[in-house]
Amino acid sequence: MPRPKIAVAALPPWYPPAFEKLTADLQAPVAFPSEVLAAAERAGAADVGDRADRRDVELVTLDPETSLDLDQAFAIETRGAGFRLHYAIADVAAFVRAGDPVDLESQRRVETRYAPDRRLPLHPPELSEGAASLLPDVDRPAVLWTLDLDEGGELVETRVERAMVRSRAKLAYDTVQAQVDAGTADPAIERLRALGELRLAAERRRGGVSLPLPEQVVDVANGDGWRLRARLQTPVETWNAQLSLLTGTAAARLMLDAGIGVLRTLPPPEDDAVAELRRRAHALGFEWPAGQPYPEFVRAIDPAAPRAPAMLRACTTLFRGAGYVAFDAAGGVAAPADAEHAAIAAPYTHVTAPLRRLADRYAAEVCLAVCAGAEVPEWVRAALPGLPDRMREGGRAVNSFSAEVLNLVEAGLLAQRxxxxxxxxxxxxxxxxxxxxxxxxxxxxxxxxxxxxxxxxxxxxxxxxxxxxxxxxxxxxxxxxxxxxxx
Structure with missing residues (x-):
């Protein structure tokens, strides 16, 4: 869902009352309590503590044009035949303390929710769009990952530290993609392309896969009303997503080696489900050779083919059962025997979107402690056992909200037809x-x-x-x- 800011006068007349009813029906958290806003304002002005000065790193952000909740900034250097990725992630724990009003409210919200004209953010805008956001040309505290990769795009070394950083530019997907298409992209984007392609090749070698499903986008046009259209992920977005996936797999390795953390998991599909999908592919006229693995079959589907929407929708049946698993060997809870995320084909965790997703703050703290050879903070250790259930319930609420917002917009645009x-x-x-x-x-x-x-x-x-x-x-x-x- 895009995140435009538009004037209230531009809202279709059917939208405000319908959206108000939706939030009431779903008990969605809209306004922040006054004590939470006050606590966020105090936190945004507080000292963020000593940290490494890495403001010399030439970081940039890359997001939808209207985004202000900027979780990630990157800089990519060549390193012999390989690469070094500097990946700065908003340091939410620099502003939010366990048990404070902002933390308690984030436990209730779990994730940011998006609608065409607004966000229902995880954290108050004073933090998520202000003091904690990696906005350009201002100093910001961050969790800075430094990831070294070999010539094949495989991870060889991971370091993570608290740092002070400064983003040089706020880049937008569509603008950068247009520059790539025109052959005028900045060298930093060419390095993103090279690293992204290497990581995609590594994904294929592992047997990972992602579905090229179109998303429903609500376009908010000036004076022309709202419009629904299909949108496929651009190559620039695909390359950028690989940075997040790489960092998530690096974080998962740290956690598994240390015996403590929280993983994002997806079980492998059952044989019966794969066999049923093969029958569906045959019925729809798609060739699936007997020896071809499922990920290669998916990659061979042309999203523009006449029956591709039905085939891709059927493929989603193999991506069910995603969840979170927490473990703490010292506390008697071992890591899962099968820790792999089936779609990524590697262990993985969420660590790169702490402004928008609750679990990432805890995962970052585990990794920082492990890299520093320190004890994991007690507030993190105490929260881990309940985190998977909290994320599961919160994720269901967020998914329901997103689906109902789209239903509302669809119904409003079609009501006169x-x-x-x-x-x-x-x-x-x-x-x-x-x-x-x-x-x-x-x-x-x-x-x-x-x-x-x-x-x-x-x-x-x-x-x-x-x-x-x-x-x-x-x-x-x-x-x-x-x-x-x-x-």
Whole structure:
């Protein structure tokens, strides 16, 4: 979900009351209590303590254009035939103390929630968009990772320390991608490309995989109203994501070696699930050779192919069961026997988005202590056992909020078009194919569809039956007066 800031006057008339009802229905945390805001203001003005001076490192941030909650800044150097990555992460623990009002509120929120016109942040804006954010041309406390890689993009050394840093520039994905396409990108971005491609190749060697699913984007256009469209991740975003994944795997190694930490896990798919996916691929007309591993099959799917949306949606069935696992060998809780994240094909943890996700603050503290040869802080050790449950429940609430916001926007944009017929593709069905999920290309909408013998993967004409932003209900029907398109 993009994060634009827009004037209230630009909001569609159906949006404010529907959004207010949504937050009430989901009990979403909107305003911060006054004592939390006051505590954040005090924390933002406090001394952040002694730390290494690394303001000489030429760091930049790379995010959506409107983002102000900047968790990460990077600088990449060549190192012989390999690379050295400096990766600065916002040091939230420099401002938030265990048990203080900001900490207690973050335990309730767990993650930042996004809507088209606003954020419901994990931390008050005084911190998340101010004192703790890695904004350009200002000194900021950070957790600074220094990762050395060989010529194959494999990690050979990890160091992490508390430091004072200074970002040189706030770069935006779309602008940088345009520069890459035009051949005018800065050398720092060319190094990002080289390292990103090396890490993608390493991912392939490990057997890791990511799904190229389009995301639903709400465009907020000046004077032209709101629009829903599909958006695929750009190459620049893919390279940038590899920096975060690399740091997460480095952090997981530190934790496992030390016998304490919290991992992000995903179990491998069951054989029956893979066999079912093979049958679905055959039914949809996709060739999946008997000896081809699942990750290579996914990488071979052209997202623009006619039946690709249905195939990619089916692939998500193998990415279920993600969670967190905490361990502390000294406290009698050993690390899991299978600590691997199946999609990454390596142990992994969340450590690079502490402004937006609760678990990252704790993971960073473990890694800092391990690298310094110090004891893990007691407040971290005490919180680890309950952290997986807190993240699981918070993640469910955030996912529900995101889905309902999209439902609200879809319903609002379609409310005046009930009764019209739209072209779309059925990307999922129930067992008797009487209901499922329809994707409409323009506007890019995913909604419930009903009808007899729904044709999975094929284009259809579907009539819009319901679109109500207050209830966030959208429903299409294929049947009398609609057709299945052939060819």
């Amino acid at each position: 009930v009764g019209e017929t739209f072209g779309g593709t059925v990307v999922a069905t129930n067992n008797d194919r009487s209901s499922g999920t329809l994707v409409v290309a323009d506007p890019y909408v995913e909604a419930k569809v009903e009808g007899p013998d729904l044709p999975l993967g094929d284009p259809v004409d579907a009539r819009l039956v319901t679109a109500d932003p207050m209830t966030r209900q959208i429903r299409f029907a294929v049947g009398a007066g609609t057709t299945v398109k052939k060819g």
